[in-house]
Amino acid sequence: MTRTLFTMAQPDSGPRIVITTQPAQDGYVVLCHGRFATPFGTVIAMGAGGVLWGLGFAGEMSEPEVHQDLAARWPRARLIEAPEALAPAVTALLTGQGEITVRLSGTEFQLLVWRALTKVPPGAVISYAKLAEIIGRPRALRAVGTAVGQNPVSWAVPCHRITRIDGSIGGYHWGAAIKRALLMREGASIAPRALAAM
Helix, strand or coil: CEEECCCCCCCCCCCEEEEECCCCCCCCCEEEEEEEEECCEEEEEEEECCEEEEEEECCCCCHHHHHHHHHCCCCCCEEEECHHHHHHHHHHHHHCCCEEEEECCCCHHHHHHHHHHCCCCCCCCEEHHHHHHHCCCCCCHHHHHHHHHCCCECCCCCHHHEECCCCCCCCCCCCHHHHHHHHHHCCCCCCCHHHHHC
């Protein structure tokens, strides 16, 4: 079942994102999952106990491929369809209001990068180089880019706000068109495609 939660209004400041790393182990957990229609396409969300564990967009990938991509991150989890358990988090993202708790599991370096992503406000973009500088690892550009690309809770942990140093939008796990739409909705100033290619 796909839930529709439409709004194209620009968010004021975005929802407050609370990060937890608990439970520390990924095994033998029951994860709820659901599909939600948004102005950016279908969002697939996964979580447990009111905490968002994963979020991805269908577009360049089909809905089953997005579901499989997210589910592969927690291979021992038992998945149950329960969109009502995830609707408050998706609604908070759409309205830009409220609080969302996200559960992140990764290396110490990944967690450092992902926490830094939550500090980039809506409407702002920074380069991968600036993000590397912010976390105190200015020479770790490739590692920062890899960590950004492995973010399990895209949109909530706003990896879409990271662009190339030349102002072009760069890559996005769920597709450049979705990244561009998210940035435009937030009012971000991004280089037009023709200028970025120069």
